[in-house]
Amino acid sequence: MAPAAVRLARLVPLGSEDIAALASAAEKRRIVRARRDLVTEGQDIGETRLIVDGWAARVRQLADGRRLFLSFLLPGDLIGLCRQPQPLAVSTVIALTEVSVCAAPSASSASRLDQAYAISHALEEAYLLSHITRLGRLNAQERIGDFLLEIYERLSMAGLASTDGFDVPLTQESMADALGLTPVHVNRMLQSLRREGDLDWKGRRVTLHDPASLAAKVGRAPIRVTRQPPP
Amino acid sequence: MAPAAVRLARLVPLGSEDIAALASAAEKRRIVRARRDLVTEGQDIGETRLIVDGWAARVRQLADGRRLFLSFLLPGDLIGLCRQPQPLAVSTVIALTEVSVCAAPSASSASRLDQAYAISHALEEAYLLSHITRLGRLNAQERIGDFLLEIYERLSMAGLASTDGFDVPLTQESMADALGLTPVHVNRMLQSLRREGDLDWKGRRVTLHDPASLAAKVGRAPIRVTRQPPP
């Protein structure tokens, strides 16, 4: 199963017809080059789409050039999920890597797939709240650790992480824009995390030596939006 | 019309039966004392509720006592709006003042009221994104100005602000917990904003002398989630 389907099927046990719908939707996927807009702020939000492969981010740019990533979109995440009839996008979404997206298979009300979408949406909100906490009350080292743990958690859901680590296509500069820091400071804090044996980051490969102890160190709590913890 | 109804009717022109439904729901309102939980993180989210009067906030508390307000809920805002069948609350909601809430009138799919709820939900997300930007990339003075402008905008929607200002039940400490600052620094930055003639804050009354110029000063852009700007 493709990572996107793995993720959604882990949110709600999907039927084989759902899996098939996801697979056939993915066949009609479209490639978006890195740095291109997937959604533009203030424009029509368009149909709901599903990220099949690659990373994207919701971004906001201030008039004086300051930039901040509001959230990241990974394989299996939905773009433009919304109940409103003619919604305008409240943020631009750009491709961080080459991204392949497809139209999200339509889900009849209260179907398994619809539930998966709803849970995905709830998770997205939970991640936004965590991001607020990160920016508001964590110091630089905690922000980095907490952020990487979140990414690890999310990639694991899609089967895209191994026990020891995962691949991230982010530069230190994009980390800085996500965490409200400067690239220079991200660099220094990564070094200190390396020195303290919490992680390695070579090329695009991140290795978390002991996720549990890192979580304890930065005070991260697991995120749950349903009664059943994910398998 | 009550402030809550004013707000919702401003999001979507409501029919008289919607207004009546809101009024009758409000009659069955319940009072929640200040500092009490309206929703508890990790618990069932319960029925969707509407704030009739008072202020509440979504709050997150870290293990070591650090605290952050994730968002504020004002009259006309909805609590627990969610498509998921058995959702768990991802954050605690506490009453900042005495709050009166009622069950949100049920809205049949695609009705006017349902649209209003959807737009309210979209706005809520937009405010979360603004909050992220605030915490991630604005300095203390900009955060305060931007935050007060947001509150002004939202209270205006419910008819709860006059041209010159509005009432806020917040202490400088709660401002600090919202903006990721310390109370001491909030105090000093408020003083500098006062000195520079941008605002007054006496008791619980905030006066913005020139909202437009303050908005320019802190680089705030208006928030839109629908094609039609609010009247």
Next chain:
DNA sequence: CGACGGCTTGAGAGACCTCAATGTAGGTGG
């Protein structure tokens, strides 16, 4: 009156930023 919560003020420290230079790896053209 004393107690209390909230606001105000001061001095010093620390986290993070700015600016600027250097290092390094991959990619391209001659």
Next chain:
DNA sequence: CCACCTACATTGAGGTCTCTCAAGCCGTCG
């Protein structure tokens, strides 16, 4: 194959914003 370029990571020095700790002040309420 080497020279060059670009993007990214790294390092240093100094500055500033925000924090910490502490004390004093003011209005309200019992």
